[in-house]
Amino acid sequence: xxxxxxxxxxxxxxxxxxxxxxPPLHHPMLGGVPVTAQGMGVTLAGILIGSRKGAVAAIxxxxxxxxxxxxxxxxxxxxxxxxxxxxxxxxxxxxxAFITGVLFQSLSWRMGGFLAAFLAAFxxxxxxxxxxxxxxxxxxxxxxxxxxxxxxxxxxxxxxxxALGTAIIVYLVAGLEPxxxx
Amino acid sequence: MISxxxxxxxxxxxxxxxxxxxxxxxxxxLVFPVQDWRILVAGLVAVLALYASAGWPAVRRMGFLKAxxxxxxxxxxxxxxxxxxxxxxxxxxxxxxxILLADLVSMTTTMQxxxxxxxxxxxxxxxxxxxxxxxxxxxxLVIRFVPVLGANWxxxxxAWRARTGRKPSWRLIGPFLVETLRMADQVAEALDARGFARxxxxx
Amino acid sequence: MxxxxxxxxxxxxxVVDSCAARPGGHVVFEGVAxxxxxxxxxxxxSLTLEERRIGLIGNNGxxxxxxxxxxxxxxxxxxxxxxxxxxxxxxxxxxxxxxxQNPDHQILFPTVGxxxxxxxxxxxxxxxxxxxxxxxxxxxxxxxxxxKRAVHELSEGQKQLVCLIAVLSPDPDLLLLDEPFSSxxxxxxxxxxxxxxxxxxxxxxxxxDLELLADFDRVLWLEAGRVRGDGPADSVIGAYxxxxxxxxxxxxxx
Numbered sequence: 001x002x003x004x005x006x007x008x009x010x011x012x013x014x015x016x017x018x019x020x021x022x023p024p025l026h027h028p029m030l031g032g033v034p035v036t037a038q039g040m041g042v043t044l045a046g047i048l049i050g051s052r053k054g055a056v057a058a059i060x061x062x063x064x065x066x067x068x069x070x071x072x073x074x075x076x077x078x079x080x081x082x083x084x085x086x087x088x089x090x091x092x093x094x095x096x097a098f099i100t101g102v103l104f105q106s107l108s109w110r111m112g113g114f115l116a117a118f119l120a121a122f123x124x125x126x127x128x129x130x131x132x133x134x135x136x137x138x139x140x141x142x143x144x145x146x147x148x149x150x151x152x153x154x155x156x157x158x159x160x161x162x163a164l165g166t167a168i169i170v171y172l173v174a175g176l177e178p179x180x181x182x
Numbered sequence: 183m184i185s186x187x188x189x190x191x192x193x194x195x196x197x198x199x200x201x202x203x204x205x206x207x208x209x210x211x212l213v214f215p216v217q218d219w220r221i222l223v224a225g226l227v228a229v230l231a232l233y234a235s236a237g238w239p240a241v242r243r244m245g246f247l248k249a250x251x252x253x254x255x256x257x258x259x260x261x262x263x264x265x266x267x268x269x270x271x272x273x274x275x276x277x278x279x280x281i282l283l284a285d286l287v288s289m290t291t292t293m294q295x296x297x298x299x300x301x302x303x304x305x306x307x308x309x310x311x312x313x314x315x316x317x318x319x320x321x322x323l324v325i326r327f328v329p330v331l332g333a334n335w336x337x338x339x340x341a342w343r344a345r346t347g348r349k350p351s352w353r354l355i356g357p358f359l360v361e362t363l364r365m366a367d368q369v370a371e372a373l374d375a376r377g378f379a380r381x382x383x384x385x
Numbered sequence: 386m387x388x389x390x391x392x393x394x395x396x397x398x399x400v401v402d403s404c405a406a407r408p409g410g411h412v413v414f415e416g417v418a419x420x421x422x423x424x425x426x427x428x429x430x431s432l433t434l435e436e437r438r439i440g441l442i443g444n445n446g447x448x449x450x451x452x453x454x455x456x457x458x459x460x461x462x463x464x465x466x467x468x469x470x471x472x473x474x475x476x477x478x479x480x481x482x483x484x485x486q487n488p489d490h491q492i493l494f495p496t497v498g499x500x501x502x503x504x505x506x507x508x509x510x511x512x513x514x515x516x517x518x519x520x521x522x523x524x525x526x527x528x529x530x531x532x533k534r535a536v537h538e539l540s541e542g543q544k545q546l547v548c549l550i551a552v553l554s555p556d557p558d559l560l561l562l563d564e565p566f567s568s569x570x571x572x573x574x575x576x577x578x579x580x581x582x583x584x585x586x587x588x589x590x591x592x593x594d595l596e597l598l599a600d601f602d603r604v605l606w607l608e609a610g611r612v613r614g615d616g617p618a619d620s621v622i623g624a625y626x627x628x629x630x631x632x633x634x635x636x637x638x639x
Binding site for chain 3: 330365371375
Binding site: 003009031063079082085142172 | 259291307312363
């Protein structure tokens with residue numbers, strides 16, 4: 001890691017944190033899983049600064065949260081979020097960033113950057129996060145498999161919107177500055 | 183930005199951070215399989231007693247629980263809806279207990295202590311090429327630059343409002359991110375100018 | 386330098402020729418060439434800088450910032466050599482302090498104490514010693530008890546003061562200042578320039594505020610990567626002013 005990589009990592013960790021200012025959305029259909037914008041920060045990091053640095057940015061963000069800074073959506077922070085029901089989603093952040101980055105790299109050779117960003121962000125931001133987050137949550141809060149599947153289905157529209165948002169942002173940034181140069 | 187750290191010294195401040203973290207981890211493992219509400223109530227009472235022993239400032243901090251309230255309410259509501267309110271109560275008891283215990287550790291441990299205690303965990307990342315010292319540095323930098331980025335976004339949306347009279351648009355995101363990428367270069371230069379990693383860094 | 390003996394506290398009087406520049410702050414450019422983004426910035430620049438106070442003036446894009454970055458070793462020349470204190474900057478990084486225009490780009494840490502101590506820990510000094518030294522340094526600059534203060538709550542002037550103290554903490558021989566006062570109000574400018582006057586380090590400062598450079602030992606006027614004027618402050622500044630005015634008059638009458 002060079003000095004510039006540290007700079008990129010720190011700013012994407014900060015962006016994930018800033019997205020926590022978007023108020024989380026709660027809906028009974030979703031079994032207590034808050035819909036937040038922070039997953040978007042994670043997928044953006046994977047795409048814009050690459051899989052490895054993106055994953056490190058997510059780790060840096062989580063360490064800052066563990067230190068007690070209220071950086072999670074809804075103003076939460078401290079170790080309690082890692083023992084609370086949404087802990088699985090948080091632990092999945094680095095993996096989500098990594099997989100989004102890897103997918104974007106390999107897909108963008110085959111298709112347009114916009115579509116690649118959308119698919120990569122969907123797989124990383126929806127599939128990976130929920131594949132880890134929902135089972136952990138279901139386990140911690142004694143939910144049935146059926147309920148878990150219902151939650152996943154309930155989160156799908158939000159997941160699609162967030163993947164689309166990520167793709168639009170990547171498209172916007174790419175128009176101003178070539179992505180992948182960094 | 184304010185961290186959850188409690189500045190008034192309590193006896194828990196003097197317990198080594200590593201012991202507190204291990205204690206928290208072990209308790210988590212022990213508590214999650216428990217289905218007997220009596221044990222859970224006893225556990226919650228024990229946690230509350232810990233709070234009481236740490237004094238009034240710690241007890242007052244329990245108000246932070248309200249950030250978890252919507253989530254807890256939905257979890258409980260779903261259990262009631264499916265007719266199993268005992269299981270719901272168990273879940274809530276367990277979650278509240280663990281959240282309170284974790285926060286007690288957070289509020290009695292300084293950032294430096296936490297960093298030192300977490301170092302062995304971060305070292306596990308070394309085989310996949312992640313330098314724990316640099317992660318630690320990056321965390322400090324994040325705490326520093328979150329308010330800077332926030333102010334930056336604020337300034338942009340003010341300029342947008344001044345010129346259009348409308349609410350900030352998503353179109354601001356592109357330029358904001360591009361400037362953020364440039365700031366990354368400036369930070370790298372500032373680190374370089376201050377002599378960081380001089381031996382490992384060339385050019 | 387031990388913390389009990391703060392060398393920055395030279396008496397607040399102007400010490401001019403009686404106090405020679407530190408030899409560690411001598412700068413030599415030898416046939417330096419550099420292109421950035423495909424455009425040549427310098428093409429065979431040679432210079433010897435040995436005065437205690439050197440000012441850099443010139444229009445935006447004339448190469449002032451790049452010159453400072455070359456001296457600090459932040460940018461390496463494509464050809465030629467930059468030596469500070471006799472040593473090649475490309476091989477051995479000189480002990481210089483760099484003060485940037487915008488303190489928000491320079492301050493790296495959330496609290497004042499961490500910021501000031503970082504210059505020491507980055508050079509391999511252990512945390513305890515670094516903390517003690519930065520505490521003493523803050524106190525000797527009238528900022529006693531600032532260690533725990535959050536950087537983002539400081540005023541612009543306080544931030545730039547913290548930057549200066551942080552940059553001074555490893556006791557550099559040479560201070561490089563790139564428009565350090567452009568966002569500050571008049572009282573803060575005077576206060577900071579007064580503090581700079583009292584330092585025994587060599588100072589090279591790029592500035593558009595010509596008044597600040599009026600009593601410098603030497604001023605260089607850069608234009609398109611070349612030295613257009615070089616000499617005592619008043620004559621070089623006067624020539625630059627006249628040149629800018631003449632250029633404007635010509636543009637208006639045309």
